[in-house]
Amino acid sequence: MxxxxxxxxxxxxxxxxxxxxxxxxxxxxxxxxxxxxxxxxxxxxxxxxxxxxxxxxxxxxxxxxxxxxxxxxxxxxxQPNLANPAVADVTTTTGIAPQGSYSLEVSQLAQGQTLALQSYGAGSDLVGEGTLNIRFGSVSGASFTEDTEQTALAIDVTADDTLDSLAAKISNGSDGKLFAYVAEGSNGAQLVIKGKDGAPNGFVLEPTSAGGSATPGDLSYLAWNPASDAGELRQASQDAVFRLDTVELTSSSNTVTGLPEGIGLTLNETNIGTPTTLSFExxxxxxxxxxxxxxxxxxxxxxxxxxxxxxxxxxxxxxxxxxxxxxxxxxxxxxxxxxxxxxxxxxxxxxxxxxxxxxxxxxxxxxxxxxxxxxxxxxxxxxxxxxxxxxxxxxxxxxxxxxxxxxxxxxxxxxxxxxxxxxxxxxxxxxxxxxxxxxxxxxxxxxxxxxxxxxxxxxxxxxxxxxxxxxxxxx
Missing domain, CATH: 1.20.1330 (f41 fragment of flagellin, N-terminal domain)
Known part of the structure; x- marks a missing residue:
């Protein structure tokens, strides 16, 4: 300027x-x-x-x-030291310094229920129209006790659904509670359904269909409960059972938290009658x-x-x-x-x-x-x-x-x-x-x-x- x-x-x-x-x-x-x-x-x-x-x-x-x-x-x-490291993996909580030693005996691992249902000719076979109702709870022998805390599933099955597409619907619609697939072996095509680990995570299958004939092609053919089991139950759901310093504890998962001094366990195998020692160095x-x-x-x-x-x-x-x-x-x-x-x-x-x-x-x-x-x-x-x-x-x-x-x-x-x-x-x-x-x-x-x-x-x-x-x- x-x-x-x-x-x-x-x-x-x-x-x-x-x-x-x-x-x-x-x-x-x-x-x-x-x-x-x-x-x-x-x-x-x-x-x-x-x-x-x-x-x-x-x-x-x-x-x-x-x-x-x-x-x-x-x-x-x-640092945790387990005398028999095959039994479990051990973790500790940040900020807590565990001391002393513990005995650990695992008598049962947590497992999920596994069903291998009746056979079809192929995974592409139609399963029939209707609703596949699934309730969750504990299976013991021939009895089933529903866990009302868990929401039951109602899977809509159309006339076009095959064994393969039904398996996908079960896996995708169960919010991670179930995994299903079709296994084709010497007995034909079978719908396999696996539940989460833990005794309360057993389940029963209660289909409703127009026909109700319980034959292949009708959804009722996939019904299952422990009272009518004819070998479809391949693995019952169960909790993990273990003893820490001789005190018996249970867990619905093999990953166990909330133990004394911030100890965490991932149980891998049983050691019945031969407790192992957990110490910290x-x-x-x-x-x-x-x-x-x-x-x-x-x-x-x-x-x-x-x-x-x-x-x-x-x-x-x-x-x-x-x-x-x-x-x-x-x-x-x-x-x-x-x-x-x-x-x-x-x-x-x-x-x-x-x-x-x-x-x-x-x-x-x-x-x-x-x-x-x-x-x-x-x-x-x-x-x-x-x-x-x-x-x-x-x-x-x-x-x-x-x-x-x-x-x-x-x-x-x-x-x-x-x-x-x-x-x-x-x-x-x-x-x-x-x-x-x-x-x-x-x-x-x-x-x-x-x-x-x-x-x-x-x-x-x-x-x-x-x-x-x-x-x-x-x-």
Whole structure:
């Protein structure tokens, strides 16, 4: 945009020989340059401080996150060991450290009911129009007890349905409760229907059709109940039955949850009369490895603090958030992470071998760590859970406390404070720009007036000179 007054001065011929537009720009800029340069320099310094604080803050959060991943992975918790691993697969719940041992004897696996119904010539044979009603419940001998908690099925069968299409309708329309297919063997084509594991998941077939002749081609031919069974029942539904520490338990599934100390079982085979032992062993190697990595990660944080917040001239010198983190780190080895530990049980990070040197860095005392793993393996393992207490809870709390934006004494608070200062400086810079523009406009107007006066004086002088010259010539 052309400066105000430039066209007027040009029209007046700028007879003074001075570029008043440039002069107004230069004077206004020179008047405010020191203040603007000071604010911009302060903002640049604040940006560097924000970057340094954010880097330390990020490294602290990364440490807590990585440690949480290791803890949730479960390899730091006591690992299950089943003397006869063929009997079951064992799982544990994150955050719980099982202890001791249990005996396990499986006398029966959970199974689903299987029916192989009467034969047809082929899977493409029509089955007859009607409704195939299926009720669920327990089958015991020749009796059936309906489970009214389960919704019965009513499968619509059209005149065009074949044995194959009916199998698909049963599978697709049972919401996962049943699976059906057609097996074509030496006895012809048979509809096979399998139910879910567990005693309450047995079922009966109660078709309704117009004919009711119970012959191939009429839907009644597919009726089944235990009282009329003629060999169609190939497997009865049943619960899993097992003994944990001699106490008999049942489950409708071979995947068992809700056991003591968060133990889970997937039962694979029976071991009647020969109970196997389930025990839990501390993973010493995994704990030693994670402590080594933990110390290295802590030293990365300490190194950043040393680079950015050590002495005069450092980026975060005298920063309250950096001071607070340094104080927390210096006390970390003696931090009680298991306040409920009994006498003689490990309770601090120092018990896991964490120690701090005179220069503020960390090191791992492997002798002390091994002593703890030997004398109290269960106590050591309990420190690596995802509960309210333990190593992860402590480091996660440390990271949160030192990175909160709402806490002025944390690194997050420092970042928020520096950002607020930049925002205030930006507002000042905007006012400087406004004031500079206002001064430039005032100077431009003054120079226009001055240029007009100079031009007028030059015109008057020229007139007087002409009059004097004319007067002299007349004499």
């Amino acid at each position: 052309e400066n105000q007054g430039s066209s007027i001065i040009s029209a007046l011929g700028a007879g003074s020989g001075i570029d008043f537009i440039q002069l107004a720009n230069d004077l206004s800029e020179a008047s405010f340059e020191p203040r603007r340069a000071n604010l911009e320099s302060r903002n640049a310094s604040l940006e560097v401080q924000i970057s340094a604080a954010a880097l330390i803050r990020s490294s602290l959060n990364d440490l807590a996150s990585a440690l949480g991943d290791r803890v949730r992975n479960g390899d730091l918790s006591p 501390t993973n010493d190697g995994a704990i030693s490895a994670v402590m080594t990595d933990f110390v290295a990660a802590l030293n990365d944080v300490v190194s950043l603090l040393s680079q950015e917040a050590s002495g005069l001239g450092s980026t975060l010198n005298n920063d309250s958030g950096a001071r607070g983190l340094r104080a927390d780190l210096s006390a970390l080895a003696n931090e009680v992470v298991m306040p409920g530990a009994e006498d003689g049980e490990p309770s601090t990070l120092g018990d896991l071998g964490l120690s701090i040197t005179r220069d503020g860095t960390f090191e791992l005392d492997t002798a002390r760590l091994n002593e703890t793993l030997t004398s109290s393996p269960d106590g050591a393992a309990a420190m690596f859970t995802a509960g309210a207490f333990g190593v992860f809870a402590t480091i996660d709390g440390l990271a949160r406390d030192n990175t909160l934006f709402s806490d002025p004494g944390s690194l997050g608070g420092s970042i928020a404070r520096y950002e607020a200062q930049i925002e205030r400086n930006d507002e000042r810079l905007a006012r400087v720009a406004e004031n500079q523009e206002s001064l430039r406009n005032r100077l431009t107007r003054s120079f226009i007036a001055a240029q007009s006066n100079v031009t007028a004086s030059q015109s008057t002088l020229s007139f007087l000179e002409q009059q004097i010259e004319a007067f002299n010539q007349s004499n």
